[in-house]
Amino acid sequence: MTGHEPPTALPRTLLERPDVRSALAAHDFGTVFHVARAEAGVSYSAIAAECGIKPERVGTLAKGHGKVTSFEKIVRIADALRIPGRMVGLAPRPWETPADSPAAPRREFLKTSAAASLAVGLPELSRTPGGGRVGSDLPEKLRQRTARLRRLDDVLGGGDTYRTYLGEYQATRAMLRQRTYAQETGRALLSVLAEQAQQAGWAAFDGGRHAEARGLYEASRTAAVDAGDAELAGNALAFLAYQQLPSDRQSAVQIAARSCATAGPDAAPGVRALLYERLAWAHAVAGQAEETERALEAARDALAEVDGAPQPDWAAWVDETELQIMSGRCWTELRRPLRAVPVLENALARYDDSHARDKALYLSWLADAYLTAGEVEQAATVTGRVLDLSSGVASVRPRERLAPVLRRLGEHQGVSAVAAVLEQARA
Template identity: 90%
Template sequence: MTGHEPPTALPRELLERPDVRSALAAHDFGTVFYVARAEAGISYSQIAAECGIKPERVGTLAKGNGKVTSFEKIVRIADVFRIPGHMVGLAARPWEIPPDGPATAAPRREFLKTSAAASLAVGLPELSRPATGGRVGGDLPAKLRQRTARLRRLDDVLGGGDTYRTYLGEYQSTRALLRHRTYTQETGRGLLSVLAEQAQQAGWAAFDGGRHAEARGLYEASRIAAVDAGDAALAGNALAFLAYQGLREDRQAAVQTAARSCATAGPDAAPGVRALLYERLAWAHAVAGNADETERALDAARAALAEVDGAPQPDWAAWVDETELQIMSGRCWTELRRPLRAVPVLEAALARYDDSHARDKALYLSWLADSYLTAGEVEQAAKVTGRALDLSSGVASVRPRERLAPVLHRLGEHEALPAVADVLEQARG
């Protein structure tokens, strides 16, 4: 370790003690605070001042009550006590690396990737699987839906390459339950609806990880399950997924499928669902070059979103909000080569978009870079592309690099510019 060490730095022999190592791995900082005072003579008031935590809170944690969960606090505690990053799920901290050593990776993304599964498992509903041939209780579909919603949060911070097996396993487990257990007709419909959700989530992870054949099969299975369950909204969403994937092959057919998705869900679908499906219809039209139809679909999505007034929305559609709709609008105008419309919308929305959503932010930045290039702002395009490359590094998704490839190709025409040469070198690294 290099640089000045603060007076709160814990001795190496203390950090290496098995009980302290276990506490650090579990983010049990209350135990660390207790040991710091008892073994290193660091007072709770000093810990509070250095870590930016109220003194009474430090004492409460040291007694085993409560937990530190925010990324910022964990980083600060690691720096205050000089705890190496790997001991708490962080990348190497700047003070660990010699001045002439390699640049540090973004610690926030590394932290989220290493701890996402563990933190999301907290509160994951436990399920009592009935014995072979047993009867399924009527409460199981709701429990499965809650579990599915909780696991969906993994997609916020991990790519499909990391989540596909988890989501596929959930889908296969529910499918086996439907085949081998007994249940009432109502419970069966509920299970089919959950199965449709799970197939869509597994299909999305497959698509994100580059498994396109598996994705299509799961989307088709989802549509059939949703129709059998009488769940028009999920049936419509399955079609929207198929349209999104189909844009890679036949754009006009994908537009027709996207339009069917809206019609299938119908006008009585929850506002959030309609906003999601019209947003995806707008995207299909934009990729197909249909400017007027894109505008109308975006207007329909905006109107639907305005109806969301606090009433419960399906969890699988709840991520669509004003920021997401602005980003989709910017993406659409980028595809339609309207940079004057795209850039301000994307800049404003992405300023509010947290870096922890690394895959999605990298993707969205690629459209911003694309629009800057179309507008002739080459240096700015290079800067944004470099940011996207940083965010996408280490993400188990094929899509950011696929999206950035044509942007980098266009930047290659301006390689004489230092900013462009730097980002092209970064991309080759």
């Protein structure tokens, strides 16, 4: 470890203890605080000062009451206690050495490769603030640039992409305020702004910045409505519904239904397929099997209409494989493993490992379905694949998604395959 060493930094030997590793993996920071004081002599007041938490809150957490859930606070605790990012589901922290972060070479390779591929053909734009009239061709150039930058999300998590996407959104928003343009060009710029806000909001959500994500989704919806872009307005609602799950399931279902109605029947087939599959997911999480089936059928019907016709880039990733995966996820949530397992196995066999975050997430539902079916050893094997794929990915979602699967596997610790994967998770 390099640079300033905070007074709350925990010894490596303590961090590597099985009980501490298990607590860190579960984001049980109360246990970590208790151990830090009892065995490393780090006072609660010092922890509070370094982590930006009230002293009484630290004590309450140490007694087993409450939980730390915000991305920003988890990052602050990791830095204050010098907890390597991999131990709490974060990207490697700036102070880590290569020895602290065994996944760093892989992540750096992916980032470098992605940057190199994006450098070819990425439109360079003049963003000089102040006066000057925006040409009518600029919105399309911006849209092409946004589409190219979206490819980063194929290989990197929101922890790596958020600042890039947010910068694009902020630059376009400043241009709308500071430059002059024709009315039609202004509407087109607002449409691009809505698309960029959704992209930044998704990265924020993926990186655990939920408040920022909601604000960006709301801003996107406002911009889309002002631009008269019903498709993007509908997609903004779909994002809001997705974020609402599972805390308020009925509200999420209502918002997802509104997203389909907002885009309307004249929306591009790919857009309708995307919105209906997200509606299906909301119904599934709410436990509504018949409604889930109807929404999946509507998504399949819409996808059948695509037939090679151009679709908006932000919806073009929805294809038959993605729809099969969503179907499998829905049936897993509805505890229908006989329907979920075959479709997930078939679709994920064609899903490349280079999409590490997404494949890890999707495999977690396959592991869940195997558990529901009583196939414990197979669930453990798939869980091991999830852990391998998600290692070093700057996204909080794979680890969050896997947590309940690991808890269920914990009921079968006597099975050797389960014991091995639980040890892998702790490591």
